[in-house]
Amino acid sequence: MPCHEAPTVPPVSWDDLPDGIVVVDADGRVQVFNAAAVKITGVAATTAVGRQLTDVLPLLDERGNDWWECSRVSRNLPRVTGQPERRLTFAGSQCERDLNVTVRYVRVEGQLVQVALSLRDTASRERLERNRADLVSTVAHELRSPLTSVKGFTATLLAKWDRFTEEQKKLMLNTVNTDADRVTRLLAEVLDVSRIDSGRIQMRKQIVDLDLTLRRVVDGKVAAGEATHDRFAVFTDGKLPEMWLDSDKIEQVLHNLVDNALRHGAGTVTIVMRGTPTGAEVTVADEGEGVPEASASRVFAKFWRGATRGNGTGLGLYIARALIEAHGGTIMVGRAPGGGAEFRFVVPAGAPVFA
Structure with missing residues (x-):
């Protein structure tokens, strides 16, 4: 039988790591200052390596004391392996900023040889x-x-x-x-x-009749007293292909878009479905004031509620975009022919997925 050699795995570079990594020797002289550390602190690696940590990365604790000096006792205790994450202040020459810092001590036969610092920006x-x-x-x-x-x-x-x-x-x-x-x-x-x-959206695809699903959403709004049938204009342009979608999720998208048009729009809510070469396109338009161009990039963010901030949670459009993208589709907002907001999403016909 032929012998297959295991593929060679390239070594991981410090610069491949997402966290800022600073490694110093027992005396505090910088040995490693990776790309993420450069981005977080604004200090060049060439400037940092070979210098004392307190000169390159002056860190202050919550009382304003020099952290490196204050941690000397723990570094000298053989059984101490490091320090849990804590917030320290980087007192740089240009500005001060808070960092979340985790520390690990590297010992050989009980003797400290290196100290590794993991840096994370607190902003995220x-x-x-x-x-x-x-x-x-x-x-x-x-x-x-x-x-x-x-x-x-x-x-x-x-x-x-x-x-x-x-x-x-x-x-x-x-x-x-x-x-x-x-x-x-x-x-x-x-x-x-x-x-x-948390990235835990599960798709359970089946054949979905988009026209029937949409009319069920509209009938539900009418039955709940949120609108009358004459508020809606629903059209199907041509024949839709066989659509494999998650029925509950696509109904929720339609519900959220129609609900948004009723809450924030005015006049007739026009809904058009049409087939595309690879799937289907749906537009939901109203005759209200529309979405200002400056706000178009924020409408799918959490808690966006436009001018009517007291109305609803501001989560509907955020959820709609995530569910459309989970189907492999896209969603966008623009101006409707009648001057209001027009939400348009495209989803591929797809194939069955068994979870």
Whole structure:
């Protein structure tokens, strides 16, 4: 039998690592200063290597003390392997900035030979924490109204059931049911955002009738009292190919786009479906004020709500883009012929995917 040699794996360079890496010897003289460290600190590698760490990368703790000097005790303890991540201030010559720094000690027979520092910019983590805080704040705000309504009507019915007519009871129970649906949709949005951000979207493709799906979405809006049938104009341009899509996800995209047109647009909501050589194209247009050109790049970001910031969570378009891209499609926004906003997405016909 022929003997196949294992492929040669090229060695990993310090510059291939995404974190800033600084390696110094036991005396604090810089030996490695990788490309990410250069980007984070603005210090050239040629300037850093061979110099003392305190000169190249002066790091201050939360009390303003020199971190390298303060950590001398731990470096001299044979059993200490490093320091967990902590926030230190890089007191550079141009400006000060906070860094998340993790430290590992390299010892040979108990003697310190090297100290490795991993540097991360705090901006991305702070941005993530702000997004989480915004999500919690938005969810709490949006939950308050329907839950207050549910609690109020339920308490009233329990306390004064015999005083209301059947018609009044039915009206209040319908309101409770509608608000419960709002809570369910909000929680579904939060779960969707969690799956999107963690890369856990699962596709379960099947043959989908886009025309039937869209009309189901429109009928649902009418049944919920959000619009009347004469608010919509739905067209199918030509014959659509056989579409293999995730039925629930594509219905959610259509729901989000139609909901956005009803909330933020005006006049007739025109929806057009047409076949393409490789799939289908759908446009959803309204006759409102449209999306300002300066905001077009932000409409698919989290929490974007345009001028009507108090209306909705601002997550619908973010979710719609993620679901379309998960299908291998694209989505964009522009100006409709009637002057309002026009959202257009294209999805490939696809093939069945079994999870």
